[in-house]
Amino acid sequence: MTYGPVREGAPIRVLVVDDDFRVADVHARYVRRVPGFEVAGIAHTAAEAVEMAGRLRPHLALLDQYLPDAPGTSIAPRLGCDVIMLTAAAERAVVREAMRRGVVNYLVKPFNENDLAERLRAYARFHGQLGGDRALDQAEIDRAVRVLHEGDRVDAAMRKGRSSQTARLVIDAVRAAGEPVTAADVAARLGISRATAQRYLSDLAADGRVAVGLRYGTTGRPEHLYRRPAPE
Numbered sequence: 731m732t733y734g735p736v737r738e739g740a741p742i743r744v745l746v747v748d749d750d751f752r753v754a755d756v757h758a759r760y761v762r763r764v765p766g767f768e769v770a771g772i773a774h775t776a777a778e779a780v781e782m783a784g785r786l787r788p789h790l791a792l793l794d795q796y797l798p799d800a801p802g803t804s805i806a807p808r809l810g811c812d813v814i815m816l817t818a819a820a821e822r823a824v825v826r827e828a829m830r831r832g833v834v835n836y837l838v839k840p841f842n843e844n845d846l847a848e849r850l851r852a853y854a855r856f857h858g859q860l861g862g863d864r865a866l867d868q869a870e871i872d873r874a875v876r877v878l879h880e881g882d883r884v885d886a887a888m889r890k891g892r893s894s895q896t897a898r899l900v901i902d903a904v905r906a907a908g909e910p911v912t913a914a915d916v917a918a919r920l921g922i923s924r925a926t927a928q929r930y931l932s933d934l935a936a937d938g939r940v941a942v943g944l945r946y947g948t949t950g951r952p953e954h955l956y957r958r959p960a961p962e
Contacts, residue, residue, distance in 0.1 A: 742854060743770040745788040745809070747779040748816070749797050757792055757816060760843045764850045765905040766958060776800035783809040790853065792846075793833075795819040806831045812857075814849060816841075834878060852878055854905075855939070858959040873938075892933065896922070900930045904940050910955035931956050 744761050746769060748754040758769045770788040773779040776797045783791065791809045795802040795817035803824065806813045815828050818839040828836055834856075835849050856878035859870065866874075903919045904911060911919075913928040920927070931954070935942040941959045944952040 741766055741768040742790055742850075742857065743768055743786070743788045745769075745771050745773060745779065745783055745786060745791040745811070747773045747791055747797070747802065748794040749774050753794075757846070760846050761792070761850065763843070764847050765902050766854050767850055774798075776802070776805045780805055780808050783811060787811075789857070790814065792816045795824060795828075803827045803831055803833075806833055812853070814853065816846070851901075855959050858941075859938075877938075892930065896920075896926075897930055897934065900927065901934060901939055904931075904934075904956050905958045907957075910943065910945075910957040912953055912955060916956070928954075 744767055746754050746758045746761065748757060751774065754772050754774065758772055761767050761769050770786045771782045773782050774797075776799045779791070779793070779797075788809075788811050791806075791811050791813045793802040793806060793809075793813050793815055795815060796819065797805075801824075802815065802817065806815075806828065813828075813831075813833045814835040814837065815833050816837050816839065817824075819825075820838050825836060835853065837845060837849060856874055859874040859877060860866075899920055900916055903916050907915070907919075913931055914924050916922075916931065917924040917927040931940060931942070934940045935956065938959060940956045943955045943957070945955050946952045
């Protein structure tokens with residue numbers, strides 16, 4: 731059983747699975763700090779993870795390999811959601827098994843908050859690109875796969891004269907808004923000029939990191955509205 735796409739504007743629900751209570755709490759705290767995500771629950775055993783997944787219907791599980799009652803890879807297909815492994819297990823056989831069982835990403839402990847946040851933001855874009863019911867062409871499929879594994883390294887494709895830190899703040903402002911926003915809205919949130927916000931938003935929209943639409947008023951030019959990437 732799988733639990734379907736995220737409704738536009740709704741958070742991505744995450745099940746955190748780790749046998750160490752303190753580590754699980756740290757991972758949950760990391761998740762809560764990424765706009766667009768929420769913690770659906772925390773499990774500490776394989777059996778608890780399977781039960782909670784069936785009851786809470788998360789979109790994504792962050793799964794440890796070393797659980798007291800069964801390896802994480804053995805339950806990955808039973809969770810009914812996408813899985814990112816967060817584990818100290820770096821053996822080739824474990825990684826191969828995880829990939830065979832449909833794990834979408836793999837992060838080896840120890841890692842820092844930004845390492846996980848990059849993968850979560852990449853997953854959000856991946857999930858958005860594969861939403862909806864229409865068929866995809868090959869280029870769209872290739873782009874979704876590439877997005878899933880490229881992380882969220884804004885500076886990799888930054889235009890000359892742009893700041894990766896400002897770009898990250900603009901992305902986070904759009905994703906945290908919960909509704910489409912204008913360049914003026916983003917400028918007000920961040921304390922930057924409207925022209926600066928507009929330049930960054932235009933670049934980010936061209937790169938597919940935010941989605942853009944138009945709002946038509948009674949007079950004047952249509953206004954651009956920016957939001958989290960969503961299914962067409």
